[in-house]
Amino acid sequence: MRTKGVSVYYGDKKAIDDVSIDIPSEFVTAFIGPSGCGKSTFLRTLNRMNDTIPSARVEGSIELDGEDIYSSGMDVVQLRARVGMVFQKPNPFPKSIYENIAYGPKIHGLAEGKTDLDEIVERSLKRAGLWNEVKDRLTDSGTALSGGQQQRLCIARAIAVDPEVILMDEPCSALDPIATAKIEELIDELNGRYAIIIVTHSMQQAARVSQRTAFFHLGKMVEYGRTSDIFTNPIEERTKDYITGRYG
Numbered sequence: 001m002r003t004k005g006v007s008v009y010y011g012d013k014k015a016i017d018d019v020s021i022d023i024p025s026e027f028v029t030a031f032i033g034p035s036g037c038g039k040s041t042f043l044r045t046l047n048r049m050n051d052t053i054p055s056a057r058v059e060g061s062i063e064l065d066g067e068d069i070y071s072s073g074m075d076v077v078q079l080r081a082r083v084g085m086v087f088q089k090p091n092p093f094p095k096s097i098y099e100n101i102a103y104g105p106k107i108h109g110l111a112e113g114k115t116d117l118d119e120i121v122e123r124s125l126k127r128a129g130l131w132n133e134v135k136d137r138l139t140d141s142g143t144a145l146s147g148g149q150q151q152r153l154c155i156a157r158a159i160a161v162d163p164e165v166i167l168m169d170e171p172c173s174a175l176d177p178i179a180t181a182k183i184e185e186l187i188d189e190l191n192g193r194y195a196i197i198i199v200t201h202s203m204q205q206a207a208r209v210s211q212r213t214a215f216f217h218l219g220k221m222v223e224y225g226r227t228s229d230i231f232t233n234p235i236e237e238r239t240k241d242y243i244t245g246r247y248g
Ligand SMILES: Nc1ncnc2c1ncn2[C@@H]1O[C@H](COP(=O)(O)OP(=O)(O)OP(=O)(O)O)[C@@H](O)[C@H]1O
Pocket: 010, 015, 033, 034, 035, 036, 037, 038, 039, 040, 041, 042, 053, 055, 201
């Protein structure tokens, strides 16, 4: 994905100021920065999730494979399948585990019949590292799973519609350390197959899971580069101050 001069307003308030970034498809990219700096706002512009907030307005251009995602011809439902999203709090549908995964492929016409759908469900759950834990109870409700399992179910749901990009907005903030470690392992396994962009409050997590990091401060993207450089040899003073814990 590529953004050029993106600014986001909530009413008169500018939350993101002139952000241009090329996000490579072959890496995990982390967005870090102090609370309120605009990480989530910027992430949500990448699949037009801000469209659901009436006061939000986006300026600039955002391209997915060279296509302007804010053009009038863009089908937003289709876009959100191509650019999937996983939220802070796991949000499975109040439906069976099977239906949670099958719903997207059904509405997007990705399955020819029941056998096809069964295969997609199995493949998505396997890819999300959840198959062995749920294969004998696919008809149980998705909401009956543990928090960590629910989050992997949500990742499986995103995977089921064959996305190009997966956006993750603090996907581990509601999880315990063991469930967090499983999600981080999963991100590692998915790396390369999908472009993954993760907003995280944890610099340790960004360092563990990402190869590229963008540091945001007061609505601006201050610095963007290899994760190892950002954490060991940042160019900007503000990045240095943040990673050494001087503020945030
Ligand atoms: N729906 C909204 N309406 C009005 N202002 C908003 C809305 N959502 C976010 N903001 C404001 O935009 C700014 C950026 O918020 P955002 O949630 O994107 O930051 P963040 O870096 O993700 O913060 P955090 O790490 O605390 O989640 C903040 O000043 C916030 O108050």
